[in-house]
Amino acid sequence: MQQFDVVIIGGGPIGIACGLEAKKQGISYIILEKGPIVNSLYNYPVNMQFFSSSEKLEIDEIPFISKEAKPKRNEALEYYRRIVTSNQLNIHLFEKVVDTKKQGDTFLVKTDKDEYVANNVVVATGFYDLPNKINVPGEDLPKVSHYYNDPHFFASQKLIVVGASNSAIDAALECWRKGAEVTLVIRGSEVGPRVKYWVRPDIINRIEEGSIKAYYNSTVKEIKAHEVIINTPEGEVILENDFVLALTGYCPNFTFLKKLGIALSDDPKRLPTYDPETMETNVDGLFLAGVICGGMETHKWFIENSRIHAPIIMNTIKNKNSVGRG
Structure with missing residues (x-):
């Protein structure tokens, strides 16, 4: 020894x-x-x-x-x-x-x-x-990941990204640029203030022009095989979905x-x-x-x-x- x-x-x-x-x-x-x-x-x-x-x-x-x-x-x-x-x-x-x-x-x-x-x-x-789990039904499905690696994997897929930090925003932008249909689910009222200063304007512009859909003050309620149910200020919304990146830290x-x-x-x-x-x-x-x-x-x-x-x-x-x- x-x-x-x-x-x-x-x-x-x-x-x-x-x-x-x-x-x-x-x-x-x-x-x-x-x-x-x-x-x-x-x-x-x-x-x-x-x-x-x-x-x-x-x-x-x-x-x-x-x-x-x-x-x-x-x-x-x-x-x-x-x-x-x-x-x-x-x-x-x-x-x-x-x-x-x-x-x-x-x-x-x-x-x-x-x-x-x-x-x-x-x-x-x-x-x-x-990873910080979001603790909802369906989080253990194979379509859900708490880590993100390469945007190519999500090309031509309906992707939900949960989170508003650097990792979530980077993933959303990169996957959108590779042809994914990206939706952000953000718990707060805005994109995270600590997001890299050269990236934050990019994601805000993509959201405002409608290229990336964002639900603010919203949370995931349940993840299913082909859809995700989210809670929004306007009530429940059901989204068609192929993959979920839960990048919540x-x-x-x-x-x-x-x-x-x-x-x-x-x-x-x-x-x-x-x-x-x-x-x-x-x-x-x-x-x-x-x-x-x-x-x-x-x-x-x-x-x-x-x-x-x-x-x-x-x-x-x-x-x-x-x-x-x-």
């Missing part, structure tokens, strides 16, 4: 940043990632363009050069993959953490392939794995966090407890890094403002090691 100063759970950009910082400071580490390098980014839509400019996605001051000011998914995959390989980071891919328990002063981390002992654990798992794995012993706030934000000065949770030696720190406020933390978590955490661990040896 291998032992490390720190086990980093999650091989996304912030998990990679933590590995880089650990290596720089002489802290023994391993990164455990259940999928490929930057698994969440890999599962983003193939044509996705980031809201942030390339320099804001950089980690450890390693330059990120992109063709446009705001890079696309494939450029980000290339950037982070090159960082991992050129720095020979100790990362195990396609190895899923199934259990983590504190035993005295150390942690036992079990995966589907091996077991590890660590003095510290960093959870940098993001929030992209668990994602949430952290709170069950996993609670199992680790991390205290969560009782309000709807479900904020995890941690010290912003060290990123250490209420469990000694257990740290949080990246977007998972925001609980349900998934818009609060991004790569650009959470990459600082890596040096904060590793400095804390290094200081602990120094005190221990002293």
